[in-house]
Amino acid sequence: MEPTFSTRAYLNMELLRFTTAGSVDDGKSTLIGRLLYDSKSIFEDQLDAVKRASIQKGGEHLNLALFTDGLRAEREQGITIDVAYRYFATPSRKFIIADTPGHIQYTRNMVTGASTANAAIVLIDARNGVIEQTHRHAYIASLLGIPHIVVCINKMDLMDYREDVYLQILNDFQDFASRIFPDQDMRFIPISALHGDNVVKPSQNMPWYAGGTLLNVLETIPISQDHDLVHPRFPVQYVVRPESDEFHDYRGYAGRVAGGFFHPGDKVVVLPSGLHTEIAAVDTFSGPLAEAHPPMSVTLTLKDDIDISRGDMIAGAGDVPASGCDITAMLCWMNPKPLQPGGKYALKHTTRDVKCILSEVDYVLNINTLEQVAENRQVKMNDIARVKLRTTKPLFFDAYKTNRITGSIILIDEATNETVAAGMIL
Numbered sequence: 001m002e003p004t005f006s007t008r009a010y011l012n013m014e015l016l017r018f019t020t021a022g023s024v025d026d027g028k029s030t031l032i033g034r035l036l037y038d039s040k041s042i043f044e045d046q047l048d049a050v051k052r053a054s055i056q057k058g059g060e061h062l063n064l065a066l067f068t069d070g071l072r073a074e075r076e077q078g079i080t081i082d083v084a085y086r087y088f089a090t091p092s093r094k095f096i097i098a099d100t101p102g103h104i105q106y107t108r109n110m111v112t113g114a115s116t117a118n119a120a121i122v123l124i125d126a127r128n129g130v131i132e133q134t135h136r137h138a139y140i141a142s143l144l145g146i147p148h149i150v151v152c153i154n155k156m157d158l159m160d161y162r163e164d165v166y167l168q169i170l171n172d173f174q175d176f177a178s179r180i181f182p183d184q185d186m187r188f189i190p191i192s193a194l195h196g197d198n199v200v201k202p203s204q205n206m207p208w209y210a211g212g213t214l215l216n217v218l219e220t221i222p223i224s225q226d227h228d229l230v231h232p233r234f235p236v237q238y239v240v241r242p243e244s245d246e247f248h249d250y251r252g253y254a255g256r257v258a259g260g261f262f263h264p265g266d267k268v269v270v271l272p273s274g275l276h277t278e279i280a281a282v283d284t285f286s287g288p289l290a291e292a293h294p295p296m297s298v299t300l301t302l303k304d305d306i307d308i309s310r311g312d313m314i315a316g317a318g319d320v321p322a323s324g325c326d327i328t329a330m331l332c333w334m335n336p337k338p339l340q341p342g343g344k345y346a347l348k349h350t351t352r353d354v355k356c357i358l359s360e361v362d363y364v365l366n367i368n369t370l371e372q373v374a375e376n377r378q379v380k381m382n383d384i385a386r387v388k389l390r391t392t393k394p395l396f397f398d399a400y401k402t403n404r405i406t407g408s409i410i411l412i413d414e415a416t417n418e419t420v421a422a423g424m425i426l
Helices: 005-012 028-038 044-056 072-077 104-114 132-143 163-180 214-220
Strands: 015-022 084-089 094-099 119-125 148-154 185-190 233-240 252-256 267-271 275-284 287-289 297-302 313-316 322-333 344-349 352-365 384-397 408-413 418-425
Touching: 015 028, 015 104, 015 132, 028 084, 028 094, 028 119, 028 214, 094 104, 104 132, 104 322, 104 418, 119 132, 119 163, 132 163, 148 163, 148 214, 163 185, 185 214, 322 408, 344 384
Parallel strands: 015 094, 015 119, 119 148, 148 185
Antiparallel strands: 084 094, 233 252, 233 313, 252 297, 267 275, 267 313, 275 287, 275 297, 322 384, 322 418, 344 352, 344 408, 352 384, 408 418
């Protein structure tokens, strides 16, 4: 059945992923609930269930946080424990929200939710201003290379909507941020998530603020440049060999473009073989394309028959990634069992699976003070550490700050098959 225009338009609509970060009780879940409620992105049965739950808890208002805090423990304690993903759309964009916990002991959850985000909403309680937890979350956002930071100064209603309070927090945050991400795209919005000021609708209580609402900012942030469009990278996911007479000699290489542009006629190199060839065609289910770029999923065919398999990489002939078996990375440890120096793990990088030895821990980041601790190098759950890894086969990688796809890894405990760490290649 041919999709309607509205369906086709929705499928082709630009997707923005964003995450929330902030201290406990700063109002992250309430903000997401307000965003969904005021943009009319909530079904009637969801709304009825939250109304009933709000009455049972004895609240005076509709408890908007309950739209995202789905676990029973979260509702009982009034905190966020796990990452909650929510989806909504406006006529301008589709959105995926990752509502992440504010507690120190859930750092790994924040890293998980933020790892693919285009933007991070950093929430600050207007009563408390910029605190240690604000520094911590801003640092993690910078470590994860999130391109856009939206600083929401919440609970302005409790500070009588005063402009001087907003300006003081803005200056304090900028002073800290200039040292960790001087070139970051940052926006500042004074809001009240509880009452809806400047979330979806402009606030009548803050006429001194001339910027857009949070939804307006999310709809208009330019994200097309967030991908690495400079370095052509194509990790091969699958070799396409149709068993049919019509495509008897067809051999294509399917995957998702991780960086740069690919066109028919482009000169490319295949790794690890190092053999050079040329792109014959860029194919999709709907037909051939003149160009492929991130994050498109396509099939490339090549002029020459080269032995290529899953885990290999096709790159620009004059622009190959770094390759090697020795890697330095920042790891966020996610497992209750501490990291074992000299321990052996399975490593996943793009479509490539290898084994590795964790050869050395350079330092552990003190998540409270952001100091680099080189004396005690025991890495426990939720710790972030700089480590050296040695792999059994070479990886083809870029620095994470250049390309978040070819610069990221995960480690897996082979005995339990659990993901034990997420890493950013330095």
